[in-house]
Amino acid sequence: TQLLEQSPQFLSIQEGENLTVYCNSSSVFSSLQWYRQEPGEGPVLLVTVVTGGEVKKLKRLTFQFGDARKDSSLHITAAQPGDTGLYLCAGPIQGAQKLVFGQGTRLTINP
Amino acid sequence: DVKVTQSSRYLVKRTGEKVFLECVQDMDHENMFWYRQDPGLGLRLIYFSYDVKMKEKGDIPEGYSVSREKKERFSLILESASTNQTSMYLCASSRRTGHSYEQYFGPGTRLTVT
Numbered sequence: 001t002q003l004l005e006q007s008p009q010f011l012s013i014q015e016g017e018n019l020t021v022y023c024n025s026s027s028v029f030s031s032l033q034w035y036r037q038e039p040g041e042g043p044v045l046l047v048t049v050v051t052g053g054e055v056k057k058l059k060r061l062t063f064q065f066g067d068a069r070k071d072s073s074l075h076i077t078a079a080q081p082g083d084t085g086l087y088l089c090a091g092p093i094q095g096a097q098k099l100v101f102g103q104g105t106r107l108t109i110n111p
Numbered sequence: 112d113v114k115v116t117q118s119s120r121y122l123v124k125r126t127g128e129k130v131f132l133e134c135v136q137d138m139d140h141e142n143m144f145w146y147r148q149d150p151g152l153g154l155r156l157i158y159f160s161y162d163v164k165m166k167e168k169g170d171i172p173e174g175y176s177v178s179r180e181k182k183e184r185f186s187l188i189l190e191s192a193s194t195n196q197t198s199m200y201l202c203a204s205s206r207r208t209g210h211s212y213e214q215y216f217g218p219g220t221r222l223t224v225t
Contacts, residue, residue: 042216
Protein backbone atom coordinates (compact mmCIF):
# COMPACT_ATOMS: atom_id res chain seq x y z
CA THR A 1 0.00 0.00 0.00
CA GLN A 2 1.34 3.38 -0.96
CA LEU A 3 1.21 5.79 1.96
CA LEU A 4 2.22 9.42 2.34
CA GLU A 5 3.21 10.80 5.73
CA GLN A 6 3.35 14.52 6.30
CA SER A 7 5.21 16.33 9.03
CA PRO A 8 4.67 18.27 11.09
CA GLN A 9 0.93 17.83 11.49
CA PHE A 10 0.57 21.31 12.97
CA LEU A 11 2.80 24.36 12.67
CA SER A 12 2.19 27.81 14.06
CA ILE A 13 4.77 30.53 13.39
CA GLN A 14 5.08 34.29 13.23
CA GLU A 15 4.77 36.32 10.07
CA GLY A 16 8.10 36.71 8.33
CA GLU A 17 9.58 33.40 9.47
CA ASN A 18 10.64 30.61 7.12
CA LEU A 19 9.32 27.06 7.32
CA THR A 20 9.56 23.67 5.68
CA VAL A 21 7.00 20.89 5.64
CA TYR A 22 7.66 17.35 4.52
CA CYS A 23 5.91 14.57 2.66
CA ASN A 24 7.52 11.14 2.93
CA SER A 25 6.87 7.64 1.68
CA SER A 26 8.58 4.29 1.49
CA SER A 27 7.15 3.92 -2.03
CA VAL A 28 8.29 5.47 -5.28
CA PHE A 29 5.83 7.84 -6.90
CA SER A 30 5.72 8.85 -10.55
CA SER A 31 4.84 12.36 -9.39
CA LEU A 32 3.69 14.23 -6.30
CA GLN A 33 1.27 17.10 -5.99
CA TRP A 34 0.78 19.77 -3.35
CA TYR A 35 -2.58 21.30 -2.55
CA ARG A 36 -3.59 24.11 -0.19
CA GLN A 37 -6.97 24.12 1.48
CA GLU A 38 -8.30 27.22 3.19
CA PRO A 39 -10.89 26.88 5.95
CA GLY A 40 -14.31 26.00 4.56
CA GLU A 41 -13.06 25.54 1.00
CA GLY A 42 -11.91 22.69 -1.21
CA PRO A 43 -8.21 21.94 -1.82
CA VAL A 44 -6.56 23.89 -4.62
CA LEU A 45 -3.72 22.40 -6.63
CA LEU A 46 -0.47 24.35 -6.17
CA VAL A 47 2.09 22.32 -8.07
CA THR A 48 3.02 18.92 -9.48
CA VAL A 49 6.59 17.66 -9.36
CA VAL A 50 7.50 14.89 -11.76
CA THR A 51 11.25 14.45 -12.06
CA GLY A 52 13.48 13.22 -9.23
CA GLY A 53 15.41 16.20 -7.83
CA GLU A 54 13.05 18.70 -9.45
CA VAL A 55 12.62 22.09 -7.81
CA LYS A 56 9.66 24.33 -8.59
CA LYS A 57 9.04 27.82 -7.29
CA LEU A 58 5.74 29.57 -6.85
CA LYS A 59 6.51 33.07 -5.54
CA ARG A 60 7.69 32.48 -1.94
CA LEU A 61 6.93 28.74 -2.06
CA THR A 62 9.62 26.27 -3.15
CA PHE A 63 8.72 22.65 -3.84
CA GLN A 64 11.28 19.88 -4.17
CA PHE A 65 10.89 16.27 -5.26
CA GLY A 66 13.42 13.85 -3.76
CA ASP A 67 16.00 12.26 -6.01
CA ALA A 68 14.52 8.82 -5.39
CA ARG A 69 10.96 10.13 -5.90
CA LYS A 70 9.88 8.95 -2.45
CA ASP A 71 9.56 12.32 -0.77
CA SER A 72 8.88 15.98 -1.29
CA SER A 73 9.23 19.19 0.67
CA LEU A 74 7.57 22.57 0.65
CA HIS A 75 9.56 25.56 1.86
CA ILE A 76 7.92 28.92 2.49
CA THR A 77 10.08 32.01 2.76
CA ALA A 78 8.91 34.99 4.79
CA ALA A 79 5.53 33.46 5.63
CA GLN A 80 2.48 35.69 5.53
CA PRO A 81 -0.96 35.31 7.16
CA GLY A 82 -2.37 34.51 3.71
CA ASP A 83 -0.29 31.31 3.71
CA THR A 84 -2.45 29.94 6.52
CA GLY A 85 -4.19 26.71 5.57
CA LEU A 86 -4.00 22.96 5.32
CA TYR A 87 -1.25 21.75 3.00
CA LEU A 88 -1.80 18.33 1.46
CA CYS A 89 0.56 16.24 -0.59
CA ALA A 90 -0.80 13.57 -2.92
CA GLY A 91 0.47 11.05 -5.39
CA PRO A 92 -1.06 8.74 -7.99
CA ILE A 93 -1.71 5.18 -6.87
CA GLN A 94 0.19 2.80 -9.13
CA GLY A 95 -2.09 1.13 -11.65
CA ALA A 96 -5.07 3.33 -10.77
CA GLN A 97 -6.29 6.79 -11.64
CA LYS A 98 -6.76 7.71 -8.02
CA LEU A 99 -4.60 9.65 -5.61
CA VAL A 100 -3.37 8.83 -2.17
CA PHE A 101 -3.31 11.89 0.10
CA GLY A 102 -1.19 12.65 3.12
CA GLN A 103 -2.94 13.65 6.33
CA GLY A 104 -1.88 17.24 5.83
CA THR A 105 0.05 19.94 7.65
CA ARG A 106 -2.11 22.61 9.25
CA LEU A 107 -0.17 25.84 9.04
CA THR A 108 -1.03 29.00 10.97
CA ILE A 109 0.84 32.23 10.35
CA ASN A 110 0.34 34.74 13.14
CA PRO A 111 0.50 38.46 12.32
CA ASP B 112 -9.80 27.27 -15.60
CA VAL B 113 -11.31 24.06 -14.33
CA LYS B 114 -14.48 24.65 -12.44
CA VAL B 115 -16.12 22.16 -10.15
CA THR B 116 -19.33 23.24 -8.49
CA GLN B 117 -21.31 21.62 -5.73
CA SER B 118 -25.03 22.16 -5.27
CA SER B 119 -24.92 23.39 -1.68
CA ARG B 120 -22.25 24.88 0.59
CA TYR B 121 -24.18 24.07 3.76
CA LEU B 122 -26.91 21.50 4.33
CA VAL B 123 -28.81 20.46 7.44
CA LYS B 124 -30.82 17.24 7.30
CA ARG B 125 -32.62 15.04 9.79
CA THR B 126 -31.73 11.45 10.62
CA GLY B 127 -33.34 9.05 8.16
CA GLU B 128 -33.76 11.56 5.34
CA LYS B 129 -32.53 10.78 1.84
CA VAL B 130 -29.87 13.30 0.87
CA PHE B 131 -28.60 14.19 -2.60
CA LEU B 132 -25.31 15.99 -3.13
CA GLU B 133 -24.69 17.16 -6.68
CA CYS B 134 -21.40 17.93 -8.37
CA VAL B 135 -20.82 19.39 -11.83
CA GLN B 136 -17.53 19.94 -13.66
CA ASP B 137 -17.08 21.92 -16.86
CA MET B 138 -13.75 20.59 -18.15
CA ASP B 139 -14.86 17.36 -19.81
CA HIS B 140 -12.95 15.27 -17.25
CA GLU B 141 -13.50 11.54 -17.38
CA ASN B 142 -12.88 10.86 -13.68
CA MET B 143 -14.96 12.15 -10.80
CA PHE B 144 -14.63 11.51 -7.08
CA TRP B 145 -16.50 11.96 -3.82
CA TYR B 146 -14.55 12.34 -0.57
CA ARG B 147 -15.46 13.12 2.97
CA GLN B 148 -13.12 15.05 5.21
CA ASP B 149 -13.16 14.81 8.98
CA PRO B 150 -10.72 16.26 11.53
CA GLY B 151 -7.90 13.85 12.21
CA LEU B 152 -9.00 11.43 9.49
CA GLY B 153 -7.93 13.32 6.39
CA LEU B 154 -9.57 12.87 3.01
CA ARG B 155 -11.32 9.55 2.59
CA LEU B 156 -12.56 8.35 -0.80
CA ILE B 157 -16.21 7.30 -0.85
CA TYR B 158 -16.74 6.54 -4.54
CA PHE B 159 -14.96 7.05 -7.82
CA SER B 160 -16.39 7.15 -11.35
CA TYR B 161 -14.16 6.77 -14.40
CA ASP B 162 -16.88 7.07 -17.03
CA VAL B 163 -20.59 7.63 -17.43
CA LYS B 164 -22.56 4.95 -15.58
CA MET B 165 -19.31 3.45 -14.27
CA LYS B 166 -18.43 3.54 -10.58
CA GLU B 167 -15.99 2.01 -8.18
CA LYS B 168 -16.17 1.82 -4.40
CA GLY B 169 -13.65 3.77 -2.47
CA ASP B 170 -12.46 3.23 1.08
CA ILE B 171 -15.73 4.03 2.88
CA PRO B 172 -18.73 3.36 0.60
CA GLU B 173 -21.08 2.03 3.29
CA GLY B 174 -24.22 4.12 3.61
CA TYR B 175 -23.63 5.90 0.30
CA SER B 176 -24.48 5.38 -3.34
CA VAL B 177 -23.63 7.38 -6.46
CA SER B 178 -25.04 8.16 -9.86
CA ARG B 179 -23.32 9.34 -13.03
CA GLU B 180 -25.80 9.65 -15.87
CA LYS B 181 -23.90 12.43 -17.66
CA LYS B 182 -20.18 12.98 -17.99
CA GLU B 183 -20.21 16.34 -16.24
CA ARG B 184 -22.39 15.38 -13.28
CA PHE B 185 -21.70 13.05 -10.34
CA SER B 186 -24.20 12.68 -7.53
CA LEU B 187 -23.69 11.31 -4.05
CA ILE B 188 -26.73 9.85 -2.31
CA LEU B 189 -27.14 9.18 1.38
CA GLU B 190 -29.99 6.68 1.39
CA SER B 191 -30.88 7.23 5.05
CA ALA B 192 -28.80 9.93 6.66
CA SER B 193 -27.28 9.24 10.05
CA THR B 194 -25.52 11.53 12.51
CA ASN B 195 -22.17 9.86 11.80
CA GLN B 196 -22.44 11.15 8.24
CA THR B 197 -22.09 14.71 9.45
CA SER B 198 -19.00 15.84 7.60
CA MET B 199 -17.46 17.98 4.89
CA TYR B 200 -18.08 16.40 1.47
CA LEU B 201 -15.75 17.22 -1.38
CA CYS B 202 -16.19 16.45 -5.05
CA ALA B 203 -13.23 16.36 -7.45
CA SER B 204 -12.52 15.60 -11.09
CA SER B 205 -9.47 14.65 -13.13
CA ARG B 206 -8.45 13.65 -16.61
CA ARG B 207 -7.99 10.00 -17.52
CA THR B 208 -4.90 10.69 -19.63
CA GLY B 209 -1.46 11.69 -18.42
CA HIS B 210 0.41 10.33 -15.45
CA SER B 211 -0.25 12.67 -12.58
CA TYR B 212 -4.07 12.62 -12.43
CA GLU B 213 -4.20 15.99 -10.71
CA GLN B 214 -7.58 16.52 -9.12
CA TYR B 215 -9.66 19.68 -9.14
CA PHE B 216 -11.97 20.12 -6.21
CA GLY B 217 -15.26 21.83 -5.63
CA PRO B 218 -15.78 24.17 -2.67
CA GLY B 219 -17.29 21.44 -0.51
CA THR B 220 -20.64 20.82 1.16
CA ARG B 221 -20.74 20.95 4.94
CA LEU B 222 -23.50 18.48 5.86
CA THR B 223 -24.98 18.34 9.34
CA VAL B 224 -27.33 15.49 10.20
CA THR B 225 -29.39 16.07 13.33
